[in-house]
Amino acid sequence: MSSPYASESLLQFNTFYNVVNGKLTESSSGQTYHNTNPSTLQANPEVPLSAQEDVDAAVNAAQVAAGHWAETPWAERKKKLQDFATALESQTENFSKMLVKENGKPLFWARIEVQSCIKWVREICELSLPDNIIEDTEQRRVVERYTPLGVAVGIVPWNFPLMLSFFKIPAALLTGNVFILKPSPFTPYCCLKVAELGLRFFPPGVLQAISGDDRLGPWVTEHPGVDKVAFTGSVATGKKILQTCSASMKRVTLEMGGNDPAIICADVDIAAIVPKVAMISFVNSGQLCMAVKRLYVHESIYDAFLAAMVEFVEGSFKVGDGFAENSFIGPITHRAQFDRVTELLDHIKESEFKIATKDSVDTSQQGFFISPMILDNPPDDSRPVVDEPFGPILPLLKWSEQSDVIQRANDTEYGLGASVWSKDMAQANQIASKLKAGSVWINTHGELEPHVAFGCHKSSGFGVECGVEGLKAYCNIQSVYSRPS
Incomplete structure (x- = not known):
């Protein structure tokens, strides 16, 4: 037998x-x-x-x-x-x-x-x-x-x-x-x-x-x-x-956990990087420790980048049951986390932060579904910037001076990951060298390998x-x- x-x-x-x-x-x-x-x-x-x-x-x-x-x-x-x-x-x-x-x-x-x-x-x-x-x-x-x-x-x-x-x-x-x-x-x-x-x-x-x-x-x-x-x-x-x-x-x-910043420089190809940034921001409904959770975009391209992000996210990311065809974003995993995220959504609306996307809570489905939310330049000391939402909420923030954006990116208790996006590799490496995080990526985010150490700051x-x-x-x-x- x-x-x-x-x-x-x-x-x-x-x-x-x-x-x-x-x-x-x-x-x-x-x-x-x-x-x-x-x-x-x-x-x-x-x-x-x-x-x-x-x-x-x-x-x-x-x-x-x-x-x-x-x-x-x-x-x-x-x-x-x-x-x-x-x-x-x-x-x-x-x-x-x-x-x-x-x-x-x-x-x-x-x-x-x-x-x-x-x-x-x-x-x-x-x-x-x-x-x-x-x-x-x-x-x-x-x-x-x-x-x-x-x-x-x-x-x-x-x-x-x-x-x-x-x-x-x-x-x-x-x-x-x-x-x-x-x-x-x-x-x-x-x-x-x-x-x-x-x-x-x-x-x-x-x-x-x-x-x-x-x-x-x-x-x-x-x-x-x-x-x-x-x-x-x-x-x-x-x-x-x-x-x-x-x-x-x-x-x-x-x-x-983390509150990973991504710094977008002025010289990027917006159309090329928006899908990559959006994916790592909203994968698993944002329930990822090393998801992009704060997106700093250079002021010279901010409006165009924001518009491209909103268009891509609303047009490409279907929210639905994990077994449904073409679903990209599933529900929040459990009731307690759903309640935490919806409480933050209520706070965002009560605070009158500018929301660039459509309404996030999907009441047409039975489960814990929340559509991606993109915030337009909320204050640096606001909860969606300071806290780790662990949900599909992404603040976009403007920057102009390199030293300033580095300071803002590092201004957090977290130090899991961070990324820099630029065609100028010298500039990207210069910024990356000053970021206080265990993993730093250039023109990508969230890549891990079994043979590479994964640590935290x-x-x-x-x-x-x-x-x-x-x-x-x-x-x-x-x-x-x-x-x-």
Whole structure:
């Protein structure tokens, strides 16, 4: 009889369980919960509402597995990850459809997210952390080497639940750590299935996942058996996690959002760059940490650029159900975020800021739909400029002096990303060199690669994911001094 975890068999996406110690488990309390499809408001399936006992069981299993997995040769860990990526690839469509149902994003964007996860595993597996020989003489040999931390926990948000899980999983497992995935309560489904798929490739306790409500995060971050927490989410929650982890000296990686500026210089080809800027501003309904959230346009082209942006966005970006043909922008992912965005929309209207686009809230559809809003030169100290809307709201602002726009672009607690757009590469590089952000792009925005470090400045984060530096974030460095006897 073939194994129930044969790599060619498809996962079932109508039942969902925690994955603990190599088994599919229900919550120890027997309780469940569900989220709703943000397009239709129909209920998605039930998932476990985990209790403290479930956290204890997962951590205990992880601690048992950690020693064996750390001793597994790098090449063997790599091969298991590569096989895992191939199995995920074979189930792209099922994962993509579930992602639409729980997150709301259009199906073609969901497919891109799943494909990006596969790419991340494969390319992270091409990285290595060889021993660094500092000295090798007859008298002494000195070597720096990297050893796994042990039990790592990944806490991921609801906007890109799969992609942000795979910023963490391959780096942790490749370097010899075991991993517990804690998804957002708003989007638990695909994350649970990722760990279920992992049962086919990894020993019990190596890759686990548990779902739950807002109590679950503190239970895992405070747990004495956890050695590392990798978090993506809000600044407020990230600061709490850092404070909690400091008590037990847990290692921490935090990526906590942004308010990315894009500076448009006077010499750009407006028709050529407007579609690119608009896409990265409104993708995923603006629910992207590194979306363009403040657009500074040189005053000499401001009116023409604004008109082109409005025309393109209103003519090209269809808002609708993720399964509807030609939908580009789906709904806001859940009710709480929808309420936050609509409250900001009300504030914008009450403040009488100039709105260049049509009315944003779509009352003709049942779900949490908001059409893109472009603001015409609101004040620099206004909420839509200062705050991270995390919705489809984009302020355009005028600038004239280079030193002034650099100061304005940097005038934020965030430091995730920033971009400069210009035909003059000398000018673009000069501006880019003064921007305080972990990633800076020239004539593009939001590009990331698995082999390139992704870090943050200021309140946007702490530590690094991706690239060799991302591997090191899951390791202790150990210096070994040897002398002949």
